[in-house]
Amino acid sequence: MGEQASDYHRGEMEIQEQVSTFNLFMGMTKWGSLAIASALLLFTVWFCTPGGFIPGLISAAVLAAIGFVLLRDKPDAAH
Template sequence: MASEYHRGEMDISEQVATFNLFNGLTKWGSLGLAALLALLVLWFCTPAGFLAGFVTAIVVTVIGVVVLREKPGSGH
């Protein structure tokens, strides 16, 4: 069967860019939601108050940035 499709010859740079964007938004969005959730739960649902929630949110954010950032040489 003759076909115009030849495996491995397509330019997939747009698909790769979309995949990387989606992964980045998912990763950093999840971190932001986790920090916001920690702040709001400690502020409104415990007697710890705003300051404890804010400090916890900052700690979660800092640890998350350290863990989730791109490592050098991690490309495939």
């Protein structure tokens, strides 16, 4: 067991698969949360207010559009 610890060298391991998995998970979490929030707003306005379906659809579409603009990937700033 003692020899195995000395075989590890920091920074030499390929981590591209872990980075890709993390990025996929974060993207699914981000866009899934926006979809759930939009659906929740649609159904809340549709069923819990006298507004009905069309105002609920409009409010959900506005939330989805604003969320898309705010959550999309931005280009990296050049340093």
